[in-house]
Amino acid sequence: MDVSKYIPENPEDGDWDVVVVGTGMGGSTLGYALARKGRNVLFLEKGKFLHHGPLDAPELPPGPMSEADQRLFTGWWPNRLAGTTSFGTSDFYAPLGCGSGGTTGHYGAQLERFTPSDLSPKQYFPDVEGTNLPDHWPVSYETMAPYYQQAETLFRICGTRDPLKPDEAFSLREPPPLGDRDQALYDSFQELGLHPYRAHVGYEYLPECFECTEICPKRCKKEAGEVCLTPALEEFGAQILPECEVEELLAENGRVSAVRATRHGMEITIRARTVVLAAGAYMSPLLLLRSTSAGSPNGLANSSGMVGRNLMLHTSDFIAIDTAQWHSPEGPRKTLALNDFYVDNGHKLGTFQTVGFPFETPFILAYLRHVADSNPRWWRALTNPMLPQASRHAPRLFAKSTMFATIVEDLPYSHNRIIADDSAPNGMRFEYEYTPELKWRNAYFRKRIKETLSRKHRIRFLSGRNNINYGHVCGTCRFGDDPATSVLDSNNRAHDLDNLYVVDASFFPSSGGTNPSLTIAANALRVAEQL
Ligand SMILES: Cc1cc2nc3c(=O)[nH]c(=O)nc-3n(C[C@H](O)[C@H](O)[C@H](O)COP(=O)(O)OP(=O)(O)OC[C@H]3O[C@@H](n4cnc5c(N)ncnc54)[C@H](O)[C@@H]3O)c2cc1C
Numbered sequence: 001m002d003v004s005k006y007i008p009e010n011p012e013d014g015d016w017d018v019v020v021v022g023t024g025m026g027g028s029t030l031g032y033a034l035a036r037k038g039r040n041v042l043f044l045e046k047g048k049f050l051h052h053g054p055l056d057a058p059e060l061p062p063g064p065m066s067e068a069d070q071r072l073f074t075g076w077w078p079n080r081l082a083g084t085t086s087f088g089t090s091d092f093y094a095p096l097g098c099g100s101g102g103t104t105g106h107y108g109a110q111l112e113r114f115t116p117s118d119l120s121p122k123q124y125f126p127d128v129e130g131t132n133l134p135d136h137w138p139v140s141y142e143t144m145a146p147y148y149q150q151a152e153t154l155f156r157i158c159g160t161r162d163p164l165k166p167d168e169a170f171s172l173r174e175p176p177p178l179g180d181r182d183q184a185l186y187d188s189f190q191e192l193g194l195h196p197y198r199a200h201v202g203y204e205y206l207p208e209c210f211e212c213t214e215i216c217p218k219r220c221k222k223e224a225g226e227v228c229l230t231p232a233l234e235e236f237g238a239q240i241l242p243e244c245e246v247e248e249l250l251a252e253n254g255r256v257s258a259v260r261a262t263r264h265g266m267e268i269t270i271r272a273r274t275v276v277l278a279a280g281a282y283m284s285p286l287l288l289l290r291s292t293s294a295g296s297p298n299g300l301a302n303s304s305g306m307v308g309r310n311l312m313l314h315t316s317d318f319i320a321i322d323t324a325q326w327h328s329p330e331g332p333r334k335t336l337a338l339n340d341f342y343v344d345n346g347h348k349l350g351t352f353q354t355v356g357f358p359f360e361t362p363f364i365l366a367y368l369r370h371v372a373d374s375n376p377r378w379w380r381a382l383t384n385p386m387l388p389q390a391s392r393h394a395p396r397l398f399a400k401s402t403m404f405a406t407i408v409e410d411l412p413y414s415h416n417r418i419i420a421d422d423s424a425p426n427g428m429r430f431e432y433e434y435t436p437e438l439k440w441r442n443a444y445f446r447k448r449i450k451e452t453l454s455r456k457h458r459i460r461f462l463s464g465r466n467n468i469n470y471g472h473v474c475g476t477c478r479f480g481d482d483p484a485t486s487v488l489d490s491n492n493r494a495h496d497l498d499n500l501y502v503v504d505a506s507f508f509p510s511s512g513g514t515n516p517s518l519t520i521a522a523n524a525l526r527v528a529e530q531l
Pocket of ligand 1: 024097100104109110278280287504506518
């Protein structure tokens with residue numbers, strides 16, 4: 001696809017119904033739904049356009065590239081992210097996409113629904129002090145259900161019904177047959193009294209499908225750039241400015257009057273009837289916090305003081321589970337999920353699912369370090385020169401293993417937040433306390449997995465104490481009914497401004513216990529209908 005056909009010549013003069021900032025899961029899905037309804041949509045995306053076919057791919061610039069440019073060419077956020085957690089201060093490349101499709105270019109395409117219990121989150125945590133968990137989301141599960149179904153159809157999700165959700169009307173295609181190893185695990189889990197099902201994933205499973213974690217050149221992986229952004233441009237008249245970084249929003253008389261951005265070193269100002277922020281839950285609150293004026297000294301849409309607060313990230317453990325005998329690992333890899341531990345003895349934990357990655361060196365090294373944590377003598381015996389050798393031979397350790405991961409709901413707190421800070425990379429940093437309550441639920445989840453599965457399987461936990469999942473960021477512009485405690489109303493419109501919406505994962509008032517993207521997409525379809 002030649003994107004130049006969809007780049008407006010004079011964007012500042014355009015008569016835009018809607019400007020969408022960011023082309024990830026929330027932005028692309030909403031922009032697609034609005035363009036399909038005939039609205040004049042312009043996407044502004046900081047990163048590059050990455051969804052060209054091989055014939056239209058731009059040539060790489062000659063000579064060595066900076067690290068930031070290399071990252072942009074591969075669809076990753078160019079700069080490091082600075083923050084402080086209970087484990088110390090860090091400055092690292094967060095798993096964050098930048099470019100057409102946003103983070104979905106790199107995601108695992110596991111697209112699961114939240115449960116009704118996720119939308120009434122407080123009931124499981126009545127005594128946790130300090131959390132801002134609401135009793136209910138401002139939309140009910142019944143309201144969300146038809147949009148979940150639409151999103152499942154749009155992203156062509158395959159999988160089987162979760163037996164623990166017998167009454168839901170899923171829209172699922174049939175998945176390819178399981179390989180021998182995962183079939184053995186599926187059967188064994190059932191014998192243990194568990195309720196496995198075929199994970200809900202967005203892959204076409206075309207011949208030689210590798211269940212890519214990157215943008216698939218065969219268009220087999222269903223991510224927001226392929227499913228929504230490309231058809232919005234090619235079929236429904238939307239336009240895009242890639243490599244365009246929005247710097248701030250300007251407002252007057254209770255409305256956003258313009259968006260100020262930089263493209264190729266030039267400042268541009270774009271006006272539109274409606275402005276939709278979808279820059280992700282790290283960057284959308286930052287844009288609001290940076291958009292200060294005499295009328296809103298603490299940032300735009302921030303009369304509640306909640307912009308940037310209630311940062312949630314999920315926690316995830318990686319777990320190797322062995323079958324008793326060796327079985328062939330051939331076959332699809334993103335295969336199994338189960339929700340038997342979602343709420344366990346009244347404790348809200350989360351889901352348990354195959355990861356879909358093979359056991360490669362980084363995981364094996366992490367495992368060796370984890371073993372060393374619990375047995376320092378063993379680690380000391382392993383001198384550095386032996387380490388590469390050990391990691392080469394270690395695949396034998398996992399010859400009978402499938403890798404699983406947990407997703408554990410973390411709770412919103414005011415002090416977990418994004419802070420505008422001009423001295424930090426990206427002009428922001430974050431603060432996140434890993435609370436004792438979260439630590440307890442993670443330990444409890446590990447214990448329950450171990451005692452349940454080790455009756456038939458060897459179980460090895462591959463992650464250490466710090467199992468924060470930075471790829472599942474959400475919560476920093478929460479929606480709610482009360483303007484005093486939330487940034488957005490129930491239709492994702494800013495309480496403070498008539499024409500400003502936020503549709504990325506920032507809107508979550510609680511993080512739920514499963515993968516976030518289907519909920520982001522379903523909600524974007526819902527908001528598009530309201531808009
Ligand atoms: C490795 C990995 C695997 C994952 N696997 C899964 C999975 O299997 N299932 C699942 O449900 N979720 C998964 N996730 C999480 C999922 O990808 C995210 O939750 C989701 O993509 C977030 O969507 P979003 O709309 O909030 O933002 P994003 O998709 O992050 O999009 C934000 C976009 O805004 C752009 N942007 C930011 N700032 C600006 C600016 N100032 N101006 C213009 N543009 C800007 C960015 O470049 C980006 O394109 C995974 C994440 C990672 C990292």
